[in-house]
Amino acid sequence: MRVKIEKLDNFGRGITYLNGKIAFIENALPNEEVEIEIVKETKKFLEGKVIKYYETSKERIDVACPYYNVCGGCDLEHISLALENEFKEQKIKNILQKFAGVSKAISPIETKEAYSYRNKITFHVKNKKIGFYKNNSNDLIEIDYCLLANKKINSLIKPLKELAQKNDLVEIMIRTTNDEKEVLIHLKGNVSTYEEILPLVDVLIINDKVVTNSSSLITKIGTKSYHLSATSFFQVNKELTKDLYDEVLNAVKANSYEKVLDLYCGTGSIGLYISDYVKTVIGIDYNEANIKDAKENKKLNKSKNCEFICAKVEDVIDNYSDIDLIIVDPPRAGLKKSALDTIIKIKPRCLVYISCDVITLARDLNFLKEKYKIKMIKPFNMFPRTYHLESFCILNLK
Numbered sequence: 001m002r003v004k005i006e007k008l009d010n011f012g013r014g015i016t017y018l019n020g021k022i023a024f025i026e027n028a029l030p031n032e033e034v035e036i037e038i039v040k041e042t043k044k045f046l047e048g049k050v051i052k053y054y055e056t057s058k059e060r061i062d063v064a065c066p067y068y069n070v071c072g073g074c075d076l077e078h079i080s081l082a083l084e085n086e087f088k089e090q091k092i093k094n095i096l097q098k099f100a101g102v103s104k105a106i107s108p109i110e111t112k113e114a115y116s117y118r119n120k121i122t123f124h125v126k127n128k129k130i131g132f133y134k135n136n137s138n139d140l141i142e143i144d145y146c147l148l149a150n151k152k153i154n155s156l157i158k159p160l161k162e163l164a165q166k167n168d169l170v171e172i173m174i175r176t177t178n179d180e181k182e183v184l185i186h187l188k189g190n191v192s193t194y195e196e197i198l199p200l201v202d203v204l205i206i207n208d209k210v211v212t213n214s215s216s217l218i219t220k221i222g223t224k225s226y227h228l229s230a231t232s233f234f235q236v237n238k239e240l241t242k243d244l245y246d247e248v249l250n251a252v253k254a255n256s257y258e259k260v261l262d263l264y265c266g267t268g269s270i271g272l273y274i275s276d277y278v279k280t281v282i283g284i285d286y287n288e289a290n291i292k293d294a295k296e297n298k299k300l301n302k303s304k305n306c307e308f309i310c311a312k313v314e315d316v317i318d319n320y321s322d323i324d325l326i327i328v329d330p331p332r333a334g335l336k337k338s339a340l341d342t343i344i345k346i347k348p349r350c351l352v353y354i355s356c357d358v359i360t361l362a363r364d365l366n367f368l369k370e371k372y373k374i375k376m377i378k379p380f381n382m383f384p385r386t387y388h389l390e391s392f393c394i395l396n397l398k
């Protein structure tokens with residue numbers, strides 16, 4: 001069947017229509033003319049794959065990664081960064097319009113390098129081979145490098161492959177400081193020898209045991225310093241994280257807020273980033289390792305006005321009132337209904353919502369928009385080459 005691709009769906013697949021049904025076509029771009037084979041048919045949609053390209057898009061690029069479509073990490077390696085950014089802008093516009101009736105206040109996407117942006121990668125190890133699991137499977141694809149990882153991480157794969165030959169490893173996590181000068185490696189599995197890797201790392205953790213003198217690295221974002229440890233959360237995009245945090249800082253500087261709640265605070269990074277411009281910050285996160293690091297980060301930055309609490313947001317948010325600004329940065333599931341209800345009750349003058357899932361963001365904005373005016377929505381291309389994006393929103397009490 002020869003078809004013309006009309007647009008991209010939310011996952012970067014081409015869309016065409018056949019016999020009144022929508023068809024999703026892998027690896028097909030808008031305006032391309034392709035021969036397809038249907039691989040799945042349901043009552044509502046079809047899925048197909050391309051057999052032959054008659055006309056290709058000028059936005060199609062050569063795929064640089066030999067593991068693309070196998071390792072499951074990237075979705076958009078075959079398209080230019082320009083089209084990727086256009087796709088993400090369109091995606092957020094479509095979803096916010098459809099599920100929240102929001103069409104105004106959406107800024108152009110903020111974007112930087114398409115590759116080498118990740119400061120953290122977790123590799124699986126199987127039968128002494130290092131790599132990633134194929135999509136939805138436990139089959140391992142061995143790799144020599146990952147284009148999304150920074151140079152430092154890639155330089156460690158060869159020595160780690162040698163280490164893997166001498167041990168029974170199951171997982172290797174590598175994390176670097178944002179300047180790529182320091183490295184933390186967390187090995188999991190049965191490790192009998194590790195000395196050869198010591199000169200290459202600043203922090204080595206084997207299962208739960210810290211082998212080196214220190215258990216964390218220290219990295220900088222702007223003027224603030226942050227501990228990076230094995231299990232706590234830290235944003236992976238070394239460049240855009242600063243831009244995202246600067247958006248929060250600008251929103252804070254433009255107003256005078258006294259009491260701030262930083263919900264889903266991770267290691268307290270946003271709260272500390274803005275803490276010089278407000279009276280007090282209370283950060284809440286349910287992960288113990290995050291809150292331990294948040295408290296260490298408070299000491300590291302000599303902060304006197306931040307407090308960090310280990311709890312589920314929905315369990316404790318009721319305890320707060322007289323808050324000027326609430327910052328939320330929830331996981332993909334978005335905000336729990338009870339947390340949304342309490343935010344409405346607390347009535348902060350301003351709500352900053354950072355989201356890594358546009359669908360749940362739309363659901364929550366649809367609820368919040370009755371009491372809050374959406375002042376700004378800015379997408380960030382934090383995860384280039386994948387269909388994921390981060391969004392930054394400012395909402396003001398009506």
Ligand SMILES: C[S@@+](CC[C@H](N)C(=O)[O-])C[C@H]1O[C@@H](n2cnc3c(N)ncnc32)[C@H](O)[C@@H]1O
Nearest residue numbers: 233264265266269285286287312313329330331
């Ligand atoms: C996207 S991260 C936020 C990170 C942080 N704002 C930053 O920029 O580094 C989401 C955080 O929410 C926390 N979390 C998830 N569900 C939670 C809940 N119900 N209550 C409290 N924290 C939660 C996770 O531990 C994680 O640190």
